[in-house]
Amino acid sequence: MRAMNELARLLLLLALTGVALTVVGTIGAKLSTEERRIRRSLKKVLKGEPHAFLVARGRGRGAGFNFAANLIAVTWDAGAWCLIYKVDELLGAELIVDGQVIARAYRGEPRRALDLLTGADRLVRLRLIFEDPHRPDFDLDLWLPDDDARKDAMSAAEAVQEANRWIARTEAIVRKPLPPSRAAAAEGRAEAPAAAEPGPSAPRTAEPAAAAAPRLPAAPALPLFDPPDPPPWEDDAEDGKVDGVNS
Numbered sequence: 001m002r003a004m005n006e007l008a009r010l011l012l013l014l015a016l017t018g019v020a021l022t023v024v025g026t027i028g029a030k031l032s033t034e035e036r037r038i039r040r041s042l043k044k045v046l047k048g049e050p051h052a053f054l055v056a057r058g059r060g061r062g063a064g065f066n067f068a069a070n071l072i073a074v075t076w077d078a079g080a081w082c083l084i085y086k087v088d089e090l091l092g093a094e095l096i097v098d099g100q101v102i103a104r105a106y107r108g109e110p111r112r113a114l115d116l117l118t119g120a121d122r123l124v125r126l127r128l129i130f131e132d133p134h135r136p137d138f139d140l141d142l143w144l145p146d147d148d149a150r151k152d153a154m155s156a157a158e159a160v161q162e163a164n165r166w167i168a169r170t171e172a173i174v175r176k177p178l179p180p181s182r183a184a185a186a187e188g189r190a191e192a193p194a195a196a197e198p199g200p201s202a203p204r205t206a207e208p209a210a211a212a213a214p215r216l217p218a219a220p221a222l223p224l225f226d227p228p229d230p231p232p233w234e235d236d237a238e239d240g241k242v243d244g245v246n247s
Contacts, residue, residue: 034078038062041079041209046071056140074138081206089131093170095163096125105171114164119156126163135204
């Protein structure tokens with residue numbers, strides 16, 4: 001009887017070990033698939049391999065640069081949807097730890113450097129800020145407390161260090177002068193009187209990561225109706241008659 005009990009316990013332990021290994025393997029495969037999908041989507045919309053990309057594991061979000069194409073893209077839903085910006089539309093980035101901005105790089109401002117590479121208790125977030133009134137920022141939650149239970153997830157300290165590297169990368173981008181066309185446009189907006197301010201721009205639309213069909217130039221607009229015939233009294237006026245009276 002004792003031998004049977006020992007055998008039953010051994011079988012139960014083996015079964016529990018198998019279940020645990022299966023769960024860990026499934027989570028690891030899901031995370032690696034998520035990262036591959038995000039990288040593949042970024043490569044498609046950036047028109048080439050991203051020179052730098054970052055994935056918020058377990059949240060299905062990512063961001064990447066391609067400097068050859070002068071593009072930056074952000075993606076969510078594991079790469080299913082993307083927003084594409086020009087690199088010079090990046091205004092800055094913030095590193096948020098437990099609800100406080102502890103590092104920041106912003107165009108036209110000195111960099112607020114990170115003093116201590118410490119961990120976090122509740123949140124490590126990288127926020128990218130763009131020159132777009134409709135889609136002005138994008139958040140990447142690089143660490144949450146539940147991540148400590150996941151295999152291959154970054155620790156809080158590692159997430160802070162990775163976000164700080166992106167702050168430094170953002171600073172290198174925003175310190176470069178704007179292209180002449182954008183600089184001239186910015187000066188023109190600054191000098192224009194308030195009464196001449198343009199109306200709101202069209203919102204940036206999220207695009208699926210699938211390749212979009214090329215946009216063709218719009219055809220010139222045609223009038224919907226033929227111009228109306230002139231009223232009959234104008235014909236009379238041309239003949240020198242108005243209401244039956246000769247001029």
